[in-house]
Amino acid sequence: MYNLLLINVKCPRCNESVNAEAEFKIGLMNLDTYKLGDELKWAIGRAKSPHQLRPQNGDSIGEGYVCCPNCEKDFWVVIKIEHDIISSFEVDITKKGYIE
Template sequence: MGLMNLDTYRLGDELKWAVGHARSPHQRRPQGGSLMGEGYVCCPNCEKDFWIIIKIEHDVISGIKVRDEAKGYID
């Protein structure tokens, strides 16, 4: 989460929101710490890239779904 900060998260992890004046609204904590957002993923094993929908509840990643219809950048 967070625009271009390249943090690594797993399902169940708590997010680190930007403190103070974040450069992007994507880095600011939403009210209640819950939202649905999009993320870009590149597998460290096979190097396949893809887009995901991320569900965050009370600052914790509670769900992830691959966006099959969205193409990655790597051929």
């Protein structure tokens, strides 16, 4: 399971600005849909991954996987959570996608 972050991003593969979904595995992975500024839900009790449990101060950094709706190529983003709020993201140009 994963969650979705709705983003407007310039695709590093086709250089178009697109509305896209970033799949990410942070917090309660329940196929919830978020946008920047939303409060992330955390798993309570036993979790299958440490990324599901609330870290100290509710601060976390993780990765998201995006498939561009324009060129249909993929790329990665880094997602930042501050005090339980999804505060920002940026394209990770250091990590290659799966689609050539």
